[in-house]
Amino acid sequence: QVQLVESGGGLVQAGGSLRLSCAASGGTFSMYAMGWFRQAPGKEREFVAAISRSGGITYYADSVKGRFTISRVNAKNTVYLQMNSLNIEDTAVYYCAVDASLTLLPPKREFEYEYWGQGTQVTVST
16 A cells, blocks of 8 residues: 655646646655646546656656656655746646556556545645
8 A cells, every 4th residue: 555645736827837746655765656746626637747666757747847847765765856937827736646557658547546645735826
């Protein structure tokens, strides 16, 4: 069983930055691909970014490409999401997730992730 705890969310003005962290426990972190998803009010949860076990492969949703960066430090069992140039459309609850299937490529689809954190709220204001 893997437990995930997100942190770093909050209120930020448009154009600002935030860094989300997701700390994992209860598993072998370096063996897992990791993903970030988000859910805005009234909308379905959507893919944001994913990173492979070693960190060498990353994927991004088109809406965040060039503004967000996913990274990981396996020695700290932590994955990060650096978010720059935030806009109102980025307001959502952000979730990190674990793909424990040992696949080489990090998945982009929600159903491929087995474990989820509780989420952290990001609110972007004008």
